[in-house]
Amino acid sequence: MPELPEVETVMRGMAAWLEGARITRITLSGVPLRRPYPERFAERLAGRQIMGFRRRGKYILMRLDDGMSVIWHLGMSGRVLRLEGDSLSPHLHFRLESDKGALGLIDPRRFGLLDLTETAREMDHPLLAPLGPEPLEKSFTAPALAGALAKRPGPLKTVLLDQRLIAGLGNIYVSESLFRARLHPARAASSLSPAETTRLTRAIKATLREAIAAGGTSLRDLVHTDGTLGYFQHRFRVYGREGRPCSACPGPGCCPGVQRVVQAGRSTFFCPRRQR
DNA sequence: ATACGCCCCTGGTGGC
DNA sequence: TGCCACCAGGGGCGTA
Numbered sequence: 001m002p003e004l005p006e007v008e009t010v011m012r013g014m015a016a017w018l019e020g021a022r023i024t025r026i027t028l029s030g031v032p033l034r035r036p037y038p039e040r041f042a043e044r045l046a047g048r049q050i051m052g053f054r055r056r057g058k059y060i061l062m063r064l065d066d067g068m069s070v071i072w073h074l075g076m077s078g079r080v081l082r083l084e085g086d087s088l089s090p091h092l093h094f095r096l097e098s099d100k101g102a103l104g105l106i107d108p109r110r111f112g113l114l115d116l117t118e119t120a121r122e123m124d125h126p127l128l129a130p131l132g133p134e135p136l137e138k139s140f141t142a143p144a145l146a147g148a149l150a151k152r153p154g155p156l157k158t159v160l161l162d163q164r165l166i167a168g169l170g171n172i173y174v175s176e177s178l179f180r181a182r183l184h185p186a187r188a189a190s191s192l193s194p195a196e197t198t199r200l201t202r203a204i205k206a207t208l209r210e211a212i213a214a215g216g217t218s219l220r221d222l223v224h225t226d227g228t229l230g231y232f233q234h235r236f237r238v239y240g241r242e243g244r245p246c247s248a249c250p251g252p253g254c255c256p257g258v259q260r261v262v263q264a265g266r267s268t269f270f271c272p273r274r275q276r
Numbered sequence: 277a278t279a280c281g282c283c284c285c286t287g288g289t290g291g292c
Numbered sequence: 293t294g295c296c297a298c299c300a301g302g303g304g305c306g307t308a
Contacts, residue, residue: 003301034284034303058302076302077286091286109285111302127303154279163303170301219301220288239301264280267299 002058002074004135004168005211006230010080011060013225014103015053017082021098023048029093033107034075038116045070045116050098057131057167061122069119071127075111080104082225103225131167135204140166142198149189149197156192157185158264169204172217172239175269177204179238179248184275185261185268210235238269246271 002010026042038044049065060072074080083095083102094105094114105112117125132148133140145166152159159165160174169177178185181203183196192200211217216230224230233240237247242260248271249255255273262268 006301073302075285076300078302107285108287109300109302111285113303152278158279172301217301265282 002076002078003170003173003217004055004058004208005173005214005232006216007058007060007074007168008055008212009216009224009230010074011053011055014060014062014080017225018050018098018100018103019052021050021100023050023096023098025095025097027095027097031093031110033093033110034073034113035115037114041114041116044068045096056123056128056134057163058170059128063119067119069117069122071113071115071117071122071125072105073113073127074105075107075109075113077109078105078107078112080225081106081227130164132163132165133167135166135168136208140201140205142194142201145201146192146194146197149192152189154189155186155263156183156189157268159189161264161266166204168208171266171268172236173204173207173211175239176211176237177207179246179270179275180207182275184272185263185270187276238271241269246274248274 023045026045028037028042051063051065053063054061058073062070062072064070081104083104089106091106091108092104093107093110096103105114115127123129133144148165149159156178157174160169161171175185177200181196181200183200211232214230214232214235215224217232218229219233238258241258243257245252245257246255255271258269259272260267260269
């Protein structure tokens, strides 16, 4: 599920619902996620009030009233859902009950994580400190991106997945952004002209904004805390569309269709005619 | 410092 | 129907 637009969507859903809520009880499944929970995690959260939410890259930060923040990462298959009654999923690993209702983290593959950190030093946390700029902030400009890409001889696709360069892009949105920027995924990141870097910067921002407006992407999973679906998957131009005509082509026979290649072990989708 | 393979884990899908 | 290989939106770690 979770690249930047999905995490943003989940975070907004949690914020609209749980800001100001008082945590009454925490229940853990006992099975660890990617890393063990912090010491006495459940006890430290019980009784706390939830003050606010923010997002950094693919992380959600939930600020509490005692100077601590809970760090959420959804991994590959993590979902955050409003729980009704005693709903038991075999993959419900974290259950938060509050005076505004109950919420659960469901994560079959357990690549997600939860951690606790001091709010004042959130950004110094070892998981957050290395993150690159937020692509939707004004400070994320073409010159800034050019500076980051200049040092990287690797292929664009792989380099853009590095969270230290830009925080929040994943496999879907890199393919979609490169299509939009008309850049070939195998191009050396350091080879872009200033005009191409400008195209790429705009493409990344536009792609992410559109996806957030669509409520993110729902492939196999629900995205929203209320159980509704994002619909950006219907707007994919290349992702998962191998062999189908490229959406920018005027008609049949214009291009050989969307191709799939594997880079650094992960699928990349692109149109070989449009992207150079 | 960087780049790559491998690992973590479960579930869905399609071929035989 | 069963079995199996392969694939999946994440990242970390060890090794060159």
